[in-house]
Amino acid sequence: MTKTIEFDWQLVSETSLHIHFDAPLSRTLSQTIGTIAQVLLSQHNDSIMNVTPSHNTLLIDYLPYRISPKVLILSIDSAIRHTSNTQTDKTHEVVLPAYYHPEVGLDIHQYEDKGLSLAQLIESHTQASYYVSALGFAPGFAFLAGLPRELTLPRLTTPRVHVPKGTVAIAEQYSAVYPDDSPGGWNLIGRCPLALFQPQAQPITPFSIGGQVRFTSISRKQFLDLGGELSSDTPHSNSHR
Incomplete structure (x- = not known):
């Protein structure tokens, strides 16, 4: 089992959540962030307006009357754990x-x-x-x-x-x-x-x-x-x- 990546979060506006991943920059981290972004957009396509991934962060723009930060955090945590257990290097x-x-x-x-x-x-x-x-x-x-x-x-x-x-x-x-x-x-x-x-x-x-x-x-x-x-x-x- 791959070690789970830790993260912290901060509300940067009423509609934006900033996620920072506590891990060294690496191919694995980037693949994990990319997967999380895809999962969030797939699971919450009616409540997330945009997900912007970067080197070790995610910026999530969402509709607060449709989803809460708590639900987003739970989704991110679940996606990280799933990715850590299943991720391979077989990237296109x-x-x-x-x-x-x-x-x-x-x-x-x-x-x-x-x-x-x-x-x-x-x-x-x-x-x-x-x-x-x-x-x-x-x-x-x-x-x-x-x-x-x-x-x-x-x-x-x-x-x-x-x-x-x-x-x-x-x-x-x-x-x-x-x-x-x-x-x-x-x-x-x-x-x-x-x-x-x-x-x-x-x-x-x-x-x-x-x-x-x-x-x-x-x-x-x-x-x-x-x-x-x-x-x-x-x-x-x-x-x-």
Whole structure:
């Protein structure tokens, strides 16, 4: 039997309950949080408006005239105990093709400055096994934990005003793919040709909390054949950061 994860809770408004899980950040914790979110929405779909999972928290927006915090807490406790007894590692894996090259990875030089070649960067980034520890910042943006220690870099002091859709990036202990054009302060190392947020599709994103993710290296031609775009307006100097 897996040890039950402890949690505490706090009412943050008349309609919102904040849950904090007392456990180290891990793949198991993320999978547990993702399962709990699904269970809550399934069991109380007439009284819960939204469940927002993150690295070690859940924010539950509910209708107080239909359900009480006490019932929600009992449901969470039950879901944790059930998940602890039945959870396996057989999670669906999302494979993300990525084109790694300075023309799309403007911060690759930072690794080269540290003595890590492009080939070593690619090998390290693609051999790692990642899991989704949070979704946020933008629709379809997944914080991917499991980054090898040698690839960690701090966020940029000043974010870029434009990061192209599909950009593969690194910040601190996470990797990610920008699902759309947006500002961003992460370090850019490549680009993925896949659409990672499609509002009209089901599911709208391939990512789920606790889900497994892996990167695979592709050539420039493969990137273009898969529908990838090489933006002509990507900034090329620090003055754009």
